[in-house]
Amino acid sequence: ACHSEKHVGQFYTLPSAHVRPLFPNGLPWRFQHQTKTFNETCIMVRQPALEVISCLKKADYSQPALRYLFYGLKGSGKTLSLCHTVHFCYTQGWLVLHVPDAHLWVKNCKELLPSSYSSSRFDQPLQATTWLRNFKITNEPFLSKIKTKERYVWTKREATEAGSPLGELVDQGISRVKSSSDVVGAVMKELRLQSSQPGADFRMAVAVDGVNALWGRSTIKRQDKTAVDLEELTLVYNLRKLMKNDWSGGAIITTLSQTGSLYTPKSAYLPQELLGERGFDSVDPFIPVSVPNYSEKEFESCYLYYMDRNWLQHPQSRTEEGKKELIFLSNRNPSMLERLCGFL
Amino acid sequence: MAASVSGLLKPWTPRVLLVRWSRYNPYYLEPEVRKEAYSRPESELSPEEKEQRQLKTLRPIKAAPNAVTSSAFDNPVLSKFINMMMKDGNKVLAREIMMQTLENIKKKQVEKYHKAADGTKEEIECNPYAIFHQALENCKPVVGLASIQKGGKYYQVPIPLTDNRRRFFAMKWMITECRENKHRRTHMYEKLSQELLAAFEKEGNVIKKKHEMHKMAEANRAYAHYRWW
Numbered sequence: 001a002c003h004s005e006k007h008v009g010q011f012y013t014l015p016s017a018h019v020r021p022l023f024p025n026g027l028p029w030r031f032q033h034q035t036k037t038f039n040e041t042c043i044m045v046r047q048p049a050l051e052v053i054s055c056l057k058k059a060d061y062s063q064p065a066l067r068y069l070f071y072g073l074k075g076s077g078k079t080l081s082l083c084h085t086v087h088f089c090y091t092q093g094w095l096v097l098h099v100p101d102a103h104l105w106v107k108n109c110k111e112l113l114p115s116s117y118s119s120s121r122f123d124q125p126l127q128a129t130t131w132l133r134n135f136k137i138t139n140e141p142f143l144s145k146i147k148t149k150e151r152y153v154w155t156k157r158e159a160t161e162a163g164s165p166l167g168e169l170v171d172q173g174i175s176r177v178k179s180s181s182d183v184v185g186a187v188m189k190e191l192r193l194q195s196s197q198p199g200a201d202f203r204m205a206v207a208v209d210g211v212n213a214l215w216g217r218s219t220i221k222r223q224d225k226t227a228v229d230l231e232e233l234t235l236v237y238n239l240r241k242l243m244k245n246d247w248s249g250g251a252i253i254t255t256l257s258q259t260g261s262l263y264t265p266k267s268a269y270l271p272q273e274l275l276g277e278r279g280f281d282s283v284d285p286f287i288p289v290s291v292p293n294y295s296e297k298e299f300e301s302c303y304l305y306y307m308d309r310n311w312l313q314h315p316q317s318r319t320e321e322g323k324k325e326l327i328f329l330s331n332r333n334p335s336m337l338e339r340l341c342g343f344l
Numbered sequence: 345m346a347a348s349v350s351g352l353l354k355p356w357t358p359r360v361l362l363v364r365w366s367r368y369n370p371y372y373l374e375p376e377v378r379k380e381a382y383s384r385p386e387s388e389l390s391p392e393e394k395e396q397r398q399l400k401t402l403r404p405i406k407a408a409p410n411a412v413t414s415s416a417f418d419n420p421v422l423s424k425f426i427n428m429m430m431k432d433g434n435k436v437l438a439r440e441i442m443m444q445t446l447e448n449i450k451k452k453q454v455e456k457y458h459k460a461a462d463g464t465k466e467e468i469e470c471n472p473y474a475i476f477h478q479a480l481e482n483c484k485p486v487v488g489l490a491s492i493q494k495g496g497k498y499y500q501v502p503i504p505l506t507d508n509r510r511r512f513f514a515m516k517w518m519i520t521e522c523r524e525n526k527h528r529r530t531h532m533y534e535k536l537s538q539e540l541l542a543a544f545e546k547e548g549n550v551i552k553k554k555h556e557m558h559k560m561a562e563a564n565r566a567y568a569h570y571r572w573w
Binding site: 033036037038039309310311313314315316317319321322325342343344 | 455
């Protein structure tokens with residue numbers, strides 16, 4: 001956690017005791033496979049993540065929460081920078097609210113229920129329950145410490161009293177699938193209120209990947225094939241409330257993502273293009289952090305790491321010419337380099 | 345006839361122009377793609393090679409095909425295998441499958457390597473290219489059978505095979521085995537990597553097929569004299 005400018009380009013290993021609880025499915029797909037093959041999780045320390053971490057160390061937490069946004073070309077390492085920052089927050093003992101991919105909440109919905117809380121909204125029980133389960137695994141110690149301040153009524157016979165631990169609320173959501181989206185909303189509201197109070201002993205980190213999903217369009221349709229507006233989805237509505245700056249005692253760290261986004265051109269990577277007007281206005285005072293491709297030093301370091309882990313097997317790839325070819329073919333883009341080294 | 349037909353043809357160029365015709369005038373020479381061949385200075389060449397170079401400056405040269413590169417990672421055997429796996433000209437898909445196969449093999453071997461004890465680490469072969477070449481070598485039959493007609497009947501006669509033919513058999517058996525005899529829902533790259541790793545260890549269905557071919561040739565040894573070449 002105490003990384004500084006001197007460590008840029010070096011890899012650091014996440015202890016495996018941290019990986020299982022922190023990222024139940026937060027890491028990118030290919031990175032998970034790489035972890036399994038090499039038997040260890042290694043992330044490179046890079047400039048954008050370091051900037052955000054240094055801001056987090058110096059920020060004043062009685063002020064409203066600061067918003068950080070990672071943006072960059074496709075495959076340049078935004079999600080991994082987010083994971084690096086989230087790991088830092090975890091090691092500092094913060095409560096981590098990690099949404100691995102907001103695009104999953106907005107497309108390919110298998111079950112859409114009308115909401116029990118408000119008649120105009122729609123619920124997504126499947127995604128809500130998965131998220132609650134992951135939240136439970138990540139934040140075990142906080143579930144018994146934080147108490148709810150209000151009384152929540154789920155059905156005529158079930159209610160959660162004020163002052164009961166958060167763990168009960170989360171369990172309620174996991175077991176009663178129909179009200180799980182409302183539970184998600186309740187959890188977010190509680191955490192928001194409690195971290196703003198000056199007496200709170202915990203800080204909250206909200207990490208959302210693919211934040212442009214919250215303000216884009218969705219492909220979900222009602223049964224009569226009319227499109228559903230994003231405001232009518234409970235999960236999206238509650239997450240948008242969290243992204244507003246009206247709470248203090250934490251930070252909001254987000255990433256843009258073109259790969260999962262709907263109805264956006266492939267070449268769009270700037271915040272203005274991907275968030276749209278409404279999104280940009282809602283997120284407005286934010287700290288943009290650009291994530292570029294590897295610099296020469298970082299490329300060297302990545303190359304040496306693969307050599308060390310015995311991953312570059314082609315005899316030609318170990319020569320100087322092979323290295324020049326790799327630089328040319330991948331343009332120093334981290335994901336392209338990873339794909340190329342996969343079969344070379 | 346040409347005079348009458350050309351009046352009806354409108355000016356039209358095909359969308360895809362064939363640059364590398366399959367039938368060249370024998371006057372044309374083959375292209376030399378590797379970089380090392382050009383970097384050798386004059387003194388190192390023998391007289392035939394000097395003559396060859398002289399000829400290349402004068403005669404026209406065929407166009408190099410799209411799949412041949414001058415990069416260090418070019419591999420003619422691999423390109424042949426990809427071409428054989430290709431269906432309906434979809435080279436992109438065939439190449440993707442091949443790359444995923446190599447990656448899969450490498451992953452499995454590297455996992456085994458990292459989990460193995462220190463003593464056994466050197467014996468585990470991690471290079472997918474080495475495994476591919478060795479597996480193909482293990483699958484190549486030594487003798488093949490030809491159908492020769494003698495006295496109204498056709499006999500299966502064992503014959504020696506050329507190198508190209510043997511390579512062809514090995515690749516063909518590998519691909520047909522993977523396409524037909526495996527579970528329907530596994531991906532091609534998964535099936536191929538399993539078969540290649542098995543062939544590397546000299547087990548698996550393709551090796552069995554090679555042994556059956558050898559046994560048939562051995563059984564028909566008596567007809568070997570029917571071969572006249």
